[in-house]
Amino acid sequence: MALEICVKAAVGAPNVLGDCPFSQRALLTLEEKKLSYKRHLFDLSNKPQWFLEISPEGKVPVLKLDDKWVADSDVIVGLLEEKYPEPSLKTPPEFSSVGSNIFSSFVKFLKSKDANDGTEKALLEELVALDDHLKAHGPFVAGERVTAVDLSLAPKLYHLEIALGHFKKWTVPESLSHVRNYMKALFARESFEKTKAAKEHVIAGWEPKVNA
C-alpha cells in the first residue's frame, strides 16, 4: 500500500512546498528510510471538510499508513519506525530530549521587541547546551549516525537560521562551532535538500508572527 502524506503548501503558492517544520520532519523520516510516498501539498488557509475529518486539529502533517490517516509528527515518526525499522532511526532514550527547548526559545526571541528581556540569553543557553552535547557525543546527537532527534531538530534550526538572520540580523555565534557544523551537515543531506522550504517562504511564514 502506497504511503501518502499531506504537508503544508507555501502561502500564496499552492503548488510549492511550504514552511512547516513538522511536515519537513515527517518528509525527512520518509526520505531517510528510502520509502516511496505520494506527497499532497495543502493550503492551510482553505481546509476542506474531509481534511478536518482526517486531522481533527486541522494540522499537517498527516500520513496515510495501512489505509488509515494519522496526524501529528511525533505519532507519524513513531509509526514509521515501527513499521519500517530498517534503517533504524531510533534515538537512544537518554538523548531523545536533546535540544527540545531550542524551538520555543527561538520563537520567543524572534517575537521579542525588548532587547533586554532575556530571550536572547535563554536561546543562547539552549544552544550552548547543544554545543556541549555535540562536543561530547557528536557529530550528530546520538553519535556518528543521524537519528530521529536530528530529523526533528534540523527543520527547526533551519527556521532559526533564516528567521533570526532576516528579522534580527542574528547568527549562531562562531564560538558554537559544533552546532554550526551540525547545522551544516544536516542541511547538506540529500533528504534535507529535497524536503526544505525555500528561504522566502520561511520568511513569509514568520512575518505575521514577528509583526503581530
Ligand SMILES: N[C@@H](CCC(=O)N[C@@H](CS)C(=O)NCC(=O)O)C(=O)O
Ligand atoms: N504537534 C504537531 C504540530 C503540527 C503543526 O503545528 N502544524 C502547523 C503547520 S507548521 C499546522 O498545520 N497549523 C494549522 C494551521 O496553520 O491552520 C506535529 O508535530 O505534527
